[in-house]
Amino acid sequence: MGQSAGLFAELKRRNVLRAAALYVGAIWALAQGIAQLAPVFGIPDWVVRWFVAAGAIGFPFWLAFAWFYEFTPEGLKRESELDPADLTARARGRRLDKWIIGVLVVAVVLLVTNQFVLRRDATSRDAATVAPATPPQATQRSIAVLPFDNLSRDADNAYFARGMQDLILTRLSEIGELKVISRTSTMKYGSRPENLRQVAAELGVMTVLEGSVQKSGNDVLINVQLIDARTDAHLWGESYQRTLDNIFGMEGEVAQSVADALRARLTPDEAQRLAEVPTHDREAYDYYLRAEFQLDRGVMAFDTAAVRAAIDAYGKAIARDPRFGLAFARRSYAENFLAWIGGGGLAIESLFMQGHDDAKRAMALAPGLAASHVAAGYSEYFGQDNPRTAIAALKAGLDIQPHDSQALEGLALIERRTVSIDSALGRLRQALPYDPRNLNLIGILAETLTMASNYDEAGVWYERSLLIDPGNDGATANKALLAVLANGDTATALGMLQGDAMLLRITRVQVLTLQRKDAQALAELQAIPVGSFMLNNDKDLMMAGLQRRLGRHAQARRSYQLALQEAQGKIHSRTAVLRAWAWSHVAAAQIGLGQLQEGEQAIAHSQAELDPARDHVDGPILLVANAKNYLAAGRKELALQALQQAMALPGIGLTTSPKLLALDPDWDGVRQDERFLRLVAGHGGE
Numbered sequence: 001m002g003q004s005a006g007l008f009a010e011l012k013r014r015n016v017l018r019a020a021a022l023y024v025g026a027i028w029a030l031a032q033g034i035a036q037l038a039p040v041f042g043i044p045d046w047v048v049r050w051f052v053a054a055g056a057i058g059f060p061f062w063l064a065f066a067w068f069y070e071f072t073p074e075g076l077k078r079e080s081e082l083d084p085a086d087l088t089a090r091a092r093g094r095r096l097d098k099w100i101i102g103v104l105v106v107a108v109v110l111l112v113t114n115q116f117v118l119r120r121d122a123t124s125r126d127a128a129t130v131a132p133a134t135p136p137q138a139t140q141r142s143i144a145v146l147p148f149d150n151l152s153r154d155a156d157n158a159y160f161a162r163g164m165q166d167l168i169l170t171r172l173s174e175i176g177e178l179k180v181i182s183r184t185s186t187m188k189y190g191s192r193p194e195n196l197r198q199v200a201a202e203l204g205v206m207t208v209l210e211g212s213v214q215k216s217g218n219d220v221l222i223n224v225q226l227i228d229a230r231t232d233a234h235l236w237g238e239s240y241q242r243t244l245d246n247i248f249g250m251e252g253e254v255a256q257s258v259a260d261a262l263r264a265r266l267t268p269d270e271a272q273r274l275a276e277v278p279t280h281d282r283e284a285y286d287y288y289l290r291a292e293f294q295l296d297r298g299v300m301a302f303d304t305a306a307v308r309a310a311i312d313a314y315g316k317a318i319a320r321d322p323r324f325g326l327a328f329a330r331r332s333y334a335e336n337f338l339a340w341i342g343g344g345g346l347a348i349e350s351l352f353m354q355g356h357d358d359a360k361r362a363m364a365l366a367p368g369l370a371a372s373h374v375a376a377g378y379s380e381y382f383g384q385d386n387p388r389t390a391i392a393a394l395k396a397g398l399d400i401q402p403h404d405s406q407a408l409e410g411l412a413l414i415e416r417r418t419v420s421i422d423s424a425l426g427r428l429r430q431a432l433p434y435d436p437r438n439l440n441l442i443g444i445l446a447e448t449l450t451m452a453s454n455y456d457e458a459g460v461w462y463e464r465s466l467l468i469d470p471g472n473d474g475a476t477a478n479k480a481l482l483a484v485l486a487n488g489d490t491a492t493a494l495g496m497l498q499g500d501a502m503l504l505r506i507t508r509v510q511v512l513t514l515q516r517k518d519a520q521a522l523a524e525l526q527a528i529p530v531g532s533f534m535l536n537n538d539k540d541l542m543m544a545g546l547q548r549r550l551g552r553h554a555q556a557r558r559s560y561q562l563a564l565q566e567a568q569g570k571i572h573s574r575t576a577v578l579r580a581w582a583w584s585h586v587a588a589a590q591i592g593l594g595q596l597q598e599g600e601q602a603i604a605h606s607q608a609e610l611d612p613a614r615d616h617v618d619g620p621i622l623l624v625a626n627a628k629n630y631l632a633a634g635r636k637e638l639a640l641q642a643l644q645q646a647m648a649l650p651g652i653g654l655t656t657s658p659k660l661l662a663l664d665p666d667w668d669g670v671r672q673d674e675r676f677l678r679l680v681a682g683h684g685g686e
Contacts, residue, residue: 140206140262141177141178141179141262141263141264142178142179142180142181142204142205142206142207143172143178143179143180143181143205143206143207143208143209143226143258143262144180144181144185144186144199144200144203144205144207144208144209145165145168145169145172145180145181145183145186145208145209145211146165146186146189146190146191146192146193146199146208146209146210146211147161147162147165147186147187147189147190147191148161148162148164148165148191148210148211148212148213148222149161149191149192149211149212149213150162150212150213151212151213151214151221152213152214152215152216153216154215157213157215158293159289159290159292159293160213160215160220160286160289161212161213161215162289162292162293162296163288163289163290163292163293164211164213164222164251164289165183165211166183166292167251168209168211168224168251168254168255169182169183170251171251171252171254171255171273171274172209172255172258172259173401173403173404174255174270174273174274174370174400174401175255175259175264175266175270175274176267176270176402177259177264177265177266178258178259178262178264179204179205179403179433179434180403180434181203181204181205181434181435181436182405182434182435182438184405184435184437184438184439184440184441185203185435185436185437185438186203186437188437188468191210191211191212192210196208196227196229196232197229197230199229200229200230202436202437203436203437204433204436205229206228206229206230207226207227207228207229207235207262208226208227208229209224209225209226209227209258210224210225210227211223211224211225218243218244218245219241219242219243220240220241220242220243220244220247221239221240221241221242222239222240222242222250223237223238223239223240224237224238224240224254225237225238226258226261226262235261235262236257236258236260236261238254238257240253240254244282244285244286245282247282247285248277248279248280248285249275249277252274252275252276252277255274256271256274273368273400276368278324278325278326278327278366279317279321279323279324279326279327280321281320281321281324283317283320284316284317284318284320284321284324284327285317287313287314287316287317287320287327288313288314288317288324288326288327288330290313291309291310291311291312291313291314291317291327291330291331291334292310292330293310294306294307294309294310294313295307295310295330295333295334298310298334298337298338299337302341304338304341304342304343304344304345305344307334307337307338307341307344308338308344308345308346310331310334311331311334311335311338314327314328314330314331314334315331318331323365324365325361325362325364325365325366325369325372326362326366326369326371326372328358328359328361328362328365328366328372328375329358329359329362329366329369329371329372329374329375330371330375331355331358332355332356332358332359332362332375332376332378332379333355333371333374333375333378333406335351335352335354335355335358336351336352336355336375336378336379336382336383337378337382338351339351339352339355339382339383340382348574349574351383352379352382352383352384352574353383355375355378355379355383356379356380356383356384358375358379359372359375359376359378359379359380360376362375362376363376368400369400370397370398370400370401370404370407371397372397373393373394373396373397373400373407374393374394374397374404374406374407374410376390376393377390377391377393377394377397377407377410377411378390378406378410380393381410381413381414383574385574385575385576385577387414387417387418390410390414391411391414391415394407394410394411394414395407395411398411403430403431403434405431405434405435405438405441408427408428408430408431409427409428409431409440409441409444411424411427412424412425412427412428412431412444412448413444415427416448416451416616416617416651417615417616417617417618418614418615418616420616420650421448421451421452421616421650421651422452424448425445425448425449425452428441428444428445428448429445432445437468439465439468439469439472439475442461442464442465442468443462443465443472443474443475443478445461446458446459446461446462446465446475446478447478447654449461450478450482450485450653450654451616451617451650451651451652451653451654452650452651452653453485453652453653453657454653455482455485455486455653456486458478458482459479459482459486462475462478462479462482463479466479473499473501473503473504474503476496476497476499476504477497477503477504477506477507479496480492480493480494480496480497480507480511481493481507481510483496484511484514484659484660484663485653485655485656485657485659485660486657486659487659488659488660488662488663490511490514490515490663493511494508494511494512494515497511502528502529505524505527505528506528508524509521509524509525509528509542512524513546513665514660514663514664514665515663516665518546518549518550519550521546522543522546522547522550525539525542525543525546526543538563538566538567538585540559540560540562540563540566540589541559541560541563541585541588541589541592543555543556543559544556544557544559544560544563544589544592545592545666547559548592549665556592557592557593560589560592560593561589561593563585563588563589563592564586564589564590564593566585567582567583567585567586567589568582568586570582570585571583571586571605576609576610577610577615577618579609579610580606580607580609580610580618580622581606581618581622583602583603583605583606583609584602584603584606584622584625584626584629586599586602586605586606587599587600587602587603587606587626587629588625588628588629588632590602591629591632591633592632596633596634599629599633600630600633600635603626603629603630606622606626607622607623607626610622612645612646612649613649616649616650616651617651617654619649619651620646620649620650620651620652620654620655620656621654621655621656623642623643623645623646623649624642624643624646624652624655624656626642627639627640627642627643627646628666628667630642631666631667631669631670632666636669636670636673639669639670640670640673640675640676643676643679644675644679647679658679658680658681658682661676661679661680662680
């Protein structure tokens with residue numbers, strides 16, 4: 001015990017304890033400072049860990065130094081050279097105490113700043129952005145394939161460079177241990193961006209694959225290089241000198257080499273898929289790449305002419321190689337997409353049928369391709385109205401390619417309609433880390449949040465969409481509608497809707513109608529082409545309602561007659577949703593023409609076609625539309641019952657909210673009814 005007391009006294013006399021406290025405090029303060037500055041200068045987390053580890057290793061050496069040496073006014077001296085009776089020893093101890101206190105104060109300030117200022121700011125930003133503000137997390141085996149340079153003299157060969165990029169990316173996506181960013185998120189970047197680290201951070205990856213393609217006649221030169229985005233170090237690179245006759249399978253070779261460079265292990269099934277070649281016919285291969293180029297343009301811009309060109313090119317590829325399963329799969333997807341956006345002048349029913357046949361052919365020829373299952377899923381859902389079969393097909397595609405954004409998007413669209421909104425949100429959040437700048441995915445996520453009446457988070461995602469593409473009319477229009485749904489703020493909404501894009505103009509009509517500026521809304525509406533409207537809106541019906549409120553009864557009657565003729569031609573449509581909306585429009589037109597009994601029968605047909613409780617997308621909107629039809633027919637009780645039922649349904653937030661009910665002139669007939677007032681106050685839904 002006496003020896004321990006003596007050692008402690010000696011440590012105290014030699015200021016070793018003070019030196020230890022000073023060292024620990026300094027290391028702590030510096031570590032806090034480095035950690036806070038790391039995000040500013042792009043310093044990786046391992047630097048902080050290395051610093052703390054080095055400090056721990058140096059600690060015993062510091063203690064030994066403090067035992068043998070002492071800082072004095074004359075400089076550094078060995079302890080043995082000092083007089084134990086020296087009166088300055090206590091003063092030196094007090095100076096060390098001041099240093100210790102100073103260092104600890106700095107450390108505490110940094111800690112408090114991190115805990116209660118920076119972390120609070122980060123938390124508030126996270127709460128406000130709920131994910132968009134946080135870049136996707138990068139993992140060691142993560143990669144983005146940037147657009148390939150087209151070095152060919154002929155600019156028309158751009159399709160070939162883009163096609164090679166896409167084929168390589170698809171092969172990489174089939175490797176389960178790799179996180180591969182989808183092309184929709186990489187296409188906005190150049191082939192060789194100046195700030196590669198920033199691009200990688202935005203995409204949430206650690207490595208980037210760059211490439212170039214030079215095609216001259218039958219000869220092709222493809223250069224690819226894998227780069228560590230953090231250090232700009234080249235991890236792997238290769239040049240492939242091929243001809244169009246022996247280029248088949250090159251994308252699998254690249255994917256295998258990238259996997260080896262990133263030390264990703266392939267399962268036997270993955271290795272087999274990488275070795276497979278979709279076709280050995282050079283012309284079929286070339287037509288396929290041309291088709292993919294056109295389809296990409298068509299999907300991004302809803303360009304029906306480009307989609308038709310893609311379908312034609314897929315057909316030429318299939319004519320060259322009737323066993324080209326991938327071409328059948330992609331043509332099926334193109335046909336169903338074209339049918340869903342209006343057909344582009346082709347018969348919608350024929351497109352759906354051909355798309356279904358092509359999907360079955362793809363499954364027969366290439367059941368191991370994720371694309372075949374995705375095509376089958378989209379065909380079953382969009383063309384055949386079989387959501388259960390579609391879900392099974394899309395899940396089978398995900399078994400092959402777990403992060404396929406098209407499969408996840410398709411599942412989200414089906415599940416939010418027929419299963420649950422939460423399930424759909426989960427699918428979309430699963431897809432976004434692999435496709436973080438996909439405006440379509442972001443838009444569907446925001447729309448699905450709107451269905452759930454989560455207007456704050458939906459607004460954040462629309463903001464993210466506009467940051468990526470300030471000219472995104474869909475995001476602008478939907479963000480404007482959020483201002484009405486959430487706050488009843490039509491003035492702010494109208495301020496957002498400046499421009500001549502059709503979607504902005506249609507939304508502007510809706511907001512002007514809520515403001516009861518009927519003459520202005522009618523003038524705007526008359527100039528919009530009929531083909532610009534979605535299935536739940538009918539231009540003639542909208543015009544008739546405005547004309548009626550303006551007292552132009554003869555014009556309104558003519559508009560109702562045109563609407564009735566149009567709607568009656570759709571009551572035998574292929575899908576239940578289309579038939580339900582057709583009957584609802586028939587009802588609205590008949591009631592507007594004074595045919596009340598026939599109108600009520602049409603409402604019954606509409607409701608029989610689509611159970612609102614089983615369709616979370618169109619069900620609530622349709623029920624509100626039919627509630628308005630009942631009110632227009634003078635059936636106030638039935639109208640309020642239907643509205644109360646609708647306001648309690650999942651998905652109602654997409655088009656109706658208490659704030660919007662308070663503004664909508666269609667509800668003037670029950671404006672003072674106590675049940676309606678409860679709904680406006682946010683209560684009263686069944």
